[in-house]
Amino acid sequence: MTRPLTRIESVIQAVRTRIGARVDGPGSRLPSVRAQAAAMGVSVSTVVEAYERLAAEGLISARAGSGFYVSGPAAPLALAEMEPRLDRAVDPLWVSRQSLETPAGHLKPGCGWMPSDWLYHDGVRRGLRRLARADAMQLVDYAGPLGLPALRQLLQRRSAALGIDAPIEQILLTESGTHAVDLLCRFLLKPGDCVLVDDPSYFNYHALLKAHQVQAIGVPYTHSGPDLEAFAQALQAHSPRLYITNSGLHNPTGAVLSASTAHRLLGLAERSELIIVEDDIFADFELQPAPRLAALDGLSRVIHVGSFSKTLSAASRCGYIAARHDWIEALTDLKLATSFGGGHLAMQLMHIALTDSGYRRHMQSVRSRLADARRHTLRKLHTLGITPWLQPEAGLFLWCQLPDGRDAAALARQCLREGIVLAPGNAFSQSQRAADYVRFNVSQCQDPRIWQVLARALR
Amino acid sequence: MTRPLTRIESVIQAVRTRIGARVDGPGSRLPSVRAQAAAMGVSVSTVVEAYERLAAEGLISARAGSGFYVSGPAAPLALAEMEPRLDRAVDPLWVSRQSLETPAGHLKPGCGWMPSDWLYHDGVRRGLRRLARADAMQLVDYAGPLGLPALRQLLQRRSAALGIDAPIEQILLTESGTHAVDLLCRFLLKPGDCVLVDDPSYFNYHALLKAHQVQAIGVPYTHSGPDLEAFAQALQAHSPRLYITNSGLHNPTGAVLSASTAHRLLGLAERSELIIVEDDIFADFELQPAPRLAALDGLSRVIHVGSFSKTLSAASRCGYIAARHDWIEALTDLKLATSFGGGHLAMQLMHIALTDSGYRRHMQSVRSRLADARRHTLRKLHTLGITPWLQPEAGLFLWCQLPDGRDAAALARQCLREGIVLAPGNAFSQSQRAADYVRFNVSQCQDPRIWQVLARALR
Numbered sequence: 001m002t003r004p005l006t007r008i009e010s011v012i013q014a015v016r017t018r019i020g021a022r023v024d025g026p027g028s029r030l031p032s033v034r035a036q037a038a039a040m041g042v043s044v045s046t047v048v049e050a051y052e053r054l055a056a057e058g059l060i061s062a063r064a065g066s067g068f069y070v071s072g073p074a075a076p077l078a079l080a081e082m083e084p085r086l087d088r089a090v091d092p093l094w095v096s097r098q099s100l101e102t103p104a105g106h107l108k109p110g111c112g113w114m115p116s117d118w119l120y121h122d123g124v125r126r127g128l129r130r131l132a133r134a135d136a137m138q139l140v141d142y143a144g145p146l147g148l149p150a151l152r153q154l155l156q157r158r159s160a161a162l163g164i165d166a167p168i169e170q171i172l173l174t175e176s177g178t179h180a181v182d183l184l185c186r187f188l189l190k191p192g193d194c195v196l197v198d199d200p201s202y203f204n205y206h207a208l209l210k211a212h213q214v215q216a217i218g219v220p221y222t223h224s225g226p227d228l229e230a231f232a233q234a235l236q237a238h239s240p241r242l243y244i245t246n247s248g249l250h251n252p253t254g255a256v257l258s259a260s261t262a263h264r265l266l267g268l269a270e271r272s273e274l275i276i277v278e279d280d281i282f283a284d285f286e287l288q289p290a291p292r293l294a295a296l297d298g299l300s301r302v303i304h305v306g307s308f309s310k311t312l313s314a315a316s317r318c319g320y321i322a323a324r325h326d327w328i329e330a331l332t333d334l335k336l337a338t339s340f341g342g343g344h345l346a347m348q349l350m351h352i353a354l355t356d357s358g359y360r361r362h363m364q365s366v367r368s369r370l371a372d373a374r375r376h377t378l379r380k381l382h383t384l385g386i387t388p389w390l391q392p393e394a395g396l397f398l399w400c401q402l403p404d405g406r407d408a409a410a411l412a413r414q415c416l417r418e419g420i421v422l423a424p425g426n427a428f429s430q431s432q433r434a435a436d437y438v439r440f441n442v443s444q445c446q447d448p449r450i451w452q453v454l455a456r457a458l459r
Numbered sequence: 460m461t462r463p464l465t466r467i468e469s470v471i472q473a474v475r476t477r478i479g480a481r482v483d484g485p486g487s488r489l490p491s492v493r494a495q496a497a498a499m500g501v502s503v504s505t506v507v508e509a510y511e512r513l514a515a516e517g518l519i520s521a522r523a524g525s526g527f528y529v530s531g532p533a534a535p536l537a538l539a540e541m542e543p544r545l546d547r548a549v550d551p552l553w554v555s556r557q558s559l560e561t562p563a564g565h566l567k568p569g570c571g572w573m574p575s576d577w578l579y580h581d582g583v584r585r586g587l588r589r590l591a592r593a594d595a596m597q598l599v600d601y602a603g604p605l606g607l608p609a610l611r612q613l614l615q616r617r618s619a620a621l622g623i624d625a626p627i628e629q630i631l632l633t634e635s636g637t638h639a640v641d642l643l644c645r646f647l648l649k650p651g652d653c654v655l656v657d658d659p660s661y662f663n664y665h666a667l668l669k670a671h672q673v674q675a676i677g678v679p680y681t682h683s684g685p686d687l688e689a690f691a692q693a694l695q696a697h698s699p700r701l702y703i704t705n706s707g708l709h710n711p712t713g714a715v716l717s718a719s720t721a722h723r724l725l726g727l728a729e730r731s732e733l734i735i736v737e738d739d740i741f742a743d744f745e746l747q748p749a750p751r752l753a754a755l756d757g758l759s760r761v762i763h764v765g766s767f768s769k770t771l772s773a774a775s776r777c778g779y780i781a782a783r784h785d786w787i788e789a790l791t792d793l794k795l796a797t798s799f800g801g802g803h804l805a806m807q808l809m810h811i812a813l814t815d816s817g818y819r820r821h822m823q824s825v826r827s828r829l830a831d832a833r834r835h836t837l838r839k840l841h842t843l844g845i846t847p848w849l850q851p852e853a854g855l856f857l858w859c860q861l862p863d864g865r866d867a868a869a870l871a872r873q874c875l876r877e878g879i880v881l882a883p884g885n886a887f888s889q890s891q892r893a894a895d896y897v898r899f900n901v902s903q904c905q906d907p908r909i910w911q912v913l914a915r916a917l918r
Binding site: 049052053055056057058059061062071093096097100101113116117119120121124125128129131132133135136137138139140141142143144145154156157158160161175176178179182186191204207208210211309312313314315316317333334336337338339340341342343344345346348349354355356357359360361 | 508511512514515516517518520521530552555556559560572575576578579580583584587588590591592594595596597598599600601602603604613616617619620634635637638641645650663666667669670768771772773774775776792793795796797798799800801802803804805807808813814815816818819820
């Protein structure tokens with residue numbers, strides 16, 4: 001059903017058609033407002049509004065005292081915009097770009113987030129309507145240096161529920177979780193430093209650390225956290241400044257840090273003056289909260305970061321850092337220098353959506369949908385001979401081994417040609433020892449075409 | 460006039476009161492939903508919704524099968540949050556933090572942006588209402604790597620109007636203008652490099668360059684652009700990699716690059732392999748567009764950046780970089796690694812607001828309000844013996860010399876105690892030769908208290 005055009009839209013369409021057909025070429029003068037109104041049998045104010053909108057789009061432009069003129073032609077959207085790039089090497093950014101760039105219709109079992117109808121779009125919608133009634137200041141002013149106090153107070157309470165004592169003056173809001181980790185790398189690292197990461201770990205840590213020109217050292221991850229013997233050896237061999245890990249559910253494996261591993265890990269860190277960044281981005285997916293290093297440590301050498309891009313919305317992001325007070329002071333200056341007081345509206349939207357009573361119910365429903373999707377995906381993987389390294393209790397991911405030592409990067413390139421984006425193992429592995437592994441996101445594994453393409457590709 | 464409480468709000472208030480008065484202390488169990496409903500004469504569903512909202516705020520928490528419990532007490536907002544910091548040294552970040560941190564009621568003639576009712580809050584409001592009706596994908600999904608195509612197409616048209624030929628595949632959206640400059644510094648500089656800046660120039664460039672551990676070299680700014688003789692000498696003496704400047708209206712002086720200076724500057728840059736970042740943040744304030752270096756150069760060694768934080772809204776920001784195609788490719792990878800695909804909602808809001816026909820009228824009215832405010836401020840400054848270095852035709856700023864060589868930093872500290880935030884000259888000057896200069900933002904100079912305090916302080 002098509003809505004009939006308003007009078008203003010009719011004028012806009014008429015002008016567009018003439019420009020599109022080159023009846024009015026670039027630089028030519030449009031009929032005067034009065035002449036156009038007479039020609040189309042509409043009021044002068046209708047034409048004024050239509051011309052203003054066309055000018056706002058840049059299709060035409062006003063010259064003072066002389067009327068409106070057609071602007072130069074706009075180039076069509078570049079092809080590169082709409083086609084996946086098959087030629088790119090499978091580096092840490094491969095999965096990011098494929099997941100973000102692929103055209104509608106592509107399926108993305110390899111991507112790191114949920115389909116849009118699984119996120120909290122209703123809450124965002126309600127939040128936008130509420131913000132539309134807010135004071136001008138809330139709509140157009142910068143945020144304060146640390147970020148919206150009400151959201152920081154909420155984060156303080158949420159942290160307390162995980163046993164982390166983070167006063168609001170020790171919580172700094174950032175543009176996203178990635179921005180939080182990036183700020184910390186800037187603050188703590190210099191080129192050439194060593195940083196420990198889990199092997200496998202979230203591929204964007206590798207890209208981020210590369211951007212900081214530091215050396216990432218992988219420590220094998222077990223079902224209950226990093227392999228402590230390898231961790232101790234890496235401390236000895238490389239004197240790393242920092243260890244970056246997930247708290248709660250580990251990406252890509254879905255494993256969870258055990259209490260005893262957490263305690264021993266922290267002991268090792270204390271003896272080596274190691275700083276730990278604990279990225280808590282999957283907190284709300286957990287059924288039972290795992291131990292947090294920041295809770296054991298009391299925010300002394302552990303820095304807690306997080307965001308809600310995975311559960312609430314990735315279109316309007318907001319991250320946070322909870323850390324020692326003197327570090328937060330320095331990080332705040334660094335944030336001002338490099339991004340100023342950003343994200344005020346996103347912070348408010350996040351605060352409204354998180355304190356909306358629907359969010360808790362939304363996450364209950366997400367967790368139960370994920371449990372179903374996990375069962376479904378495990379069944380499908382089983383029939384293809386793909387073996388999960390672990391069957392996680394919660395979260396998005398299954399970390400799986402391909403049959404017969406098949407190369408995941410080759411498989412990913414092959415599947416991409418049929419419109420399926422996979423996440424091949426070595427994108428997650430610093431040591432490149434995960435060539436036959438693939439990460440599946442169970443929330444993105446609903447379409448039967450995925451399994452048909454995979455079955456064909458594996459044959 | 461106070462609106463009567465809804466039933467849900469009454470229950471929330473009753474629970475809050477009991478918690479506040481410590482009748483129900485941390486850890487104690489709330490009455491069951493049924494008991495609370497009976498006690499207050501409301502329905503069970505009313506109490507459920509009230510408890511959910513209190514849980515969402517973190518004041519109480521649910522334990523499965525056992526009801527709701529009072530959480531630990533929240534700390535009051537820290538005092539540091541509400542008091543200006545008088546002790547901080549007047550460094551490049553002094554003005555930023557004072558402007559962002561000062562409590563309501565403080566006056567900010569030194570701040571870099573307009574009062575909230577001068578910005579485009581109506582357009583933001585309309586945009587939020589429109590976004591509230593958008594598809595789920597638009598509300599919760601990441602943006603693509605380069606950012607919203609429709610906004611990039613609009614920026615292409617706006618650039619074309621300034622003579623800059625920037626195809627949309629050469630436009631990368633960023634979280635803000637500051638983020639754009641920061642990404643470019645990461646991409647182009649290594650620690651120890653030299654960078655030319657105008658003297659005076661926007662203070663945050665100094666903070667930003669310091670964060671990149673590069674050496675900033677100031678080149679004196681004249682009424683028609685940088686002093687070319689000094690510029691040539693600096694090229695010889697320091698072999699700088701980069702020159703960062705404003706295009707259009709210069710911050711803090713309001714001066715404008717002349718066509719001949721632009722041409723000769725670009726000639727110098729070509730002979731020295733210098734890259735130029737041209738920050739076009741004040742474009743929409745201009746009455747007549749000044750020459751753009753990017754237009755002369757054809758985006759070869761000049762990189763064009765901008766944002767709408769100063770004219771539209773600083774609460775929801777979006778910046779952009781227009782540059783050579785191969786540089787945009789590399790910058791896109793760097794953006795993904797360090798901030799992922801952020802700002803999707805902000806990009807959409809910006810696109811809606813900029814193509815709203817009201818934006819052009821809004822800016823017409825802002826330019827005329829600024830002209831009035833400039834006249835008013837110049838009169839007031841004259842009576843205090845404060846002399847403008849230049850009387851700009853447009854923009855926010857007046858760069859002014861204090862009488863009798865008075866020290867601006869001391870004056871700024873003195874005025875801050877009386878609730879007035881000034882922008883002292885040396886915050887803008889790499890060479891620290893602007894000790895008796897102050898930048899005034901005419902849009903923030905409406906309150907007569909400013910002139911009373913200044914007159915007293917200067918006596």
